[in-house]
Amino acid sequence: MDSPEGPPPQRLRTLPSRLTNQAAQTANRIVDQALAQAGVRRYHYALLAALEEYGPASQAALGRRTGIDRSDMVATVNDLAERQLLERAPDPEDRRRNIVTITAAGRRQLADLDRLIAAAQDEFLAPLPAADRQNLIDLLTRLVGHHGDKRN
Amino acid sequence: MDSPEGPPPQRLRTLPSRLTNQAAQTANRIVDQALAQAGVRRYHYALLAALEEYGPASQAALGRRTGIDRSDMVATVNDLAERQLLERAPDPEDRRRNIVTITAAGRRQLADLDRLIAAAQDEFLAPLPAADRQNLIDLLTRLVGHHGDKRN
DNA sequence: AGAAAATGTTGGCACAACCAACGTTGGCTT
DNA sequence: AAGCCAACGTTGGTTGTGCCAACATTTTCT
Helix, strand or coil: CCCCCCCCCHHHHCCHHHHHHHHHHHHHHHHHHHHHCCCCCHHHHHHHHHHHHHCCEEHHHHHHHHCCCHHHHHHHHHHHHHCCCEEEEECCCCCCCEEEEECHHHHHHHHHHHHHHHHHHHHHCCCCCHHHHHHHHHHHHHHHHHHCCCCC | CCCCCCCCCHHHHCCHHHHHHHHHHHHHHHHHHHHHCCCCCHHHHHHHHHHHHHCCEEHHHHHHHHCCCHHHHHHHHHHHHHCCCEEEEECCCCCCCEEEEECHHHHHHHHHHHHHHHHHHHHHCCCCCHHHHHHHHHHHHHHHHHHCCCCC
């Protein structure tokens, strides 16, 4: 024990932005690991979820709803199309667009992912009793709500 | 208004891991922007803060305290050494180590950064009254405390 | 008709967070 | 004392996320 090897500096330990970050990292580690069991990443889940809830849509619309950039959406759709979890077809009514539609296999995959995700949330929130979980959700919702979609 | 252009899917909107992520993104955007005014990134701030609070230390020890990987620490120390905000000298008592020491200029820079960071926190937490802020900090602290340092 | 906007796509960038490998050096065991 | 193992700094990767710019095509607005 040369130097006491103290833990994180004061300044960082209670810094809200840093705490939020570390929590997010933890959450991501857990969620990514869960999704990896199905060979999928977060973008894939978000896209499938958006597709199932809103029905077929253009890539641009899906991007707006999921917060995925247009350019990243291309790759994400490519991935899922390869696995036949969705279909990409040109929109006859607007030839700029592709209409993306979830397949039956996609729906099945999504159901699996839902289960994995739910388990991951539970692991993430393990230290908090139900009341506190809701509390956290409320606080975070207010935060992200206030700062809105400032993607610049 | 072709398609209603609805906002994020249900599944994603209240997903704790996603909320945490979005909050973290917001925080990072604000903090990064603040730090950029001083030409600095988060790693730089963390390193300077650790140095000032614990005094001179080896890169490895600093890495443990800040959560920065050894290899990334090299680059971070390089950056700050170039700007003469810290000094890197071989440890005479253990020739494997470098002893990193903050300079007077480093301390001055850190003071500036502290102000920038504080303002950023305030902007980040703007929608929450003081009581809720503490509440959030507590919840997050419990979360990250429970999941510990599992960097695996 | 002509200007402006939207769409998909390619290609790039930055950053955080990792990991593996290596040579050097130190400590520990036997 | 020798030998092994651990720690250290360093180099050089990789991955995922979130961006942004540019472009051709197509649609919409004026």
